[in-house]
Amino acid sequence: YEEKRYGQLSLEGAYNISVPYTATDFKEQSNGDFTSFDGFNLGLRYMFNQDWGLRGGIVYNGYHGEKDLGTNFIRLDAQAVYNLGRLINLPYATKDKMGLLVHSGFGLSRSKSLYKNASENIGNFIIGLTPIISLSDRVALSTDITYVANFKQQYNYDGQLFGNETDSYKFGYNLNYSVGIIFYLGQKQRHADWY
Numbered sequence: 012y013e014e015k016r017y018g019q020l021s022l023e024g025a026y027n028i029s030v031p032y033t034a035t036d037f038k039e040q041s042n043g044d045f046t047s048f049d050g051f052n053l054g055l056r057y058m059f060n061q062d063w064g065l066r067g068g069i070v071y072n073g074y075h076g077e078k079d080l081g082t083n084f085i086r087l088d089a090q091a092v093y094n095l096g097r098l099i100n101l102p103y104a105t106k107d108k109m110g111l112l113v114h115s116g117f118g119l120s121r122s123k124s125l126y127k128n129a130s131e132n133i134g135n136f137i138i139g140l141t142p143i144i145s146l147s148d149r150v151a152l153s154t155d156i157t158y159v160a161n162f163k164q165q166y167n168y169d170g171q172l173f174g175n176e177t178d179s180y181k182f183g184y185n186l187n188y189s190v191g192i193i194f195y196l197g198q199k200q201r202h203a204d205w206y
Contacts (some may be wrong), residue, residue, distance in 0.1 A: 017061070017206035018199040025052040025153060025191025029072040031168040033183045045074040045081060045168040052189055056092060058203035064092040066114060072185070074168040081125045082170050086159075088118030088137055094204065096143075107205050110151075112141040120161065126170030133183075134162040143193065148200055151193040160184045 027050040054068030067089050075081035096102055096111035118135035139157030146152055163180040167173055173181045195202040 015060075015203075016199065018195050018197040018202040019058045019064075020196040021056045021058075021202060021204075022194045022196060023052070023054040023056060023066075023068075023153065023191060025155065025189040026050070027052055027070070027072070027155075027187045027189035029074070029185045029187045031074055031183065031185040033164070033167055033173070033181055045076050047072040047074045049073045049075075050187070050189075052191065058092070058094075061097060061203045061206055062094050064094075064203070066090045066092050066116075070118075070187075072187075075125070076169055079126050080169040080171070082166060082168055083123045083125070084120050086118045086120040086135060088116055088135065090114045090116030090137060095140075096204075102205055108145050110143040110145070110204050112143065112204070114139050114141065114157075118159075122164070122166060124166045124170035127166065127172070129166070131165050133164050136160040136162070139187075143204065145205060148202075148205075149195050151195070151204070153189075153191045153193050155187070155189045155191070157187040157189070158184065159187060 029047040029050050050072040052070045054066050056066040058064035070086040072084045092114045095113045102110050115138040120133040123130045137159050141153055141155040144152040161183040164183040165180050
C-alpha cells in the first residue's frame with residue numbers, strides 16, 4: 012500500500028433551493044408554488060485517487076405552501092464523484108483557483124405529507140455538476156446544480172395524492188441549486204481536488 016501524497020477526505024455542507032416538478036400523463040407540471048427555500052446538504056467525500064471518489068450525504072428540503080399544504084423530504088444518497096476539472100486542466104488554467112466535479116448515484120427519500128399526515132419512501136436517481144473555488148488549502152467554496160428523479164412518488168409536493176389510493180405512482184423530479192463550503196480533512200497540505 013502506497014500512501015497518497017494528497018488528502019482524500021472532505022466534509023461538505025451547503026444551503027440549497029429546490030424547484031419541484033411532476034410528470035402527469037406525460038405532461039410536465041410545475042410545482043413552483045412549493046419551491047423549497049429551507050434546504051440543506053451535508054456530505055462526506057472520499058477520493059480514491061485524483062480522479063474518482065465516493066460521496067455519501069443527507070439532504071433535507073421542505074416544500075411548504077399555504078395552510079397545511081406541503082411535504083418534507085429527507086434523502087440519504089451515495090454517489091460516485093469524478094474530477095472533471097482535472098481532465099480539462101481547469102485548476103492549471105486558473106492557477107489552482109477553480110475546479111469542477113461531476114457526481115451521480117442513487118438515494119432513498121422519506122417524504123412526509125403535511126396535508127395528509129402520511130409518509131412514503133421514494134427511490135431517487137441523482138446527477139449533478141459542482142464548480143468549486145479554492146479559498147485556501149483547507150477550504151473551498153462550492154456551487155452546484157443537481158437533477159433528482161423520484162421513482163414511485165405517490166404524494167405531490169403539496170402533500171396531496173396525485174389521484175386516489177388505487178392510482179399508479181407518478182414520476183416526480185426536482186432541480187436543486189446550492190452554495191456551500193468544502194472542508195478538506197487530514198494532514199496532507201493539498202487535497203486530491205487540487206493535486
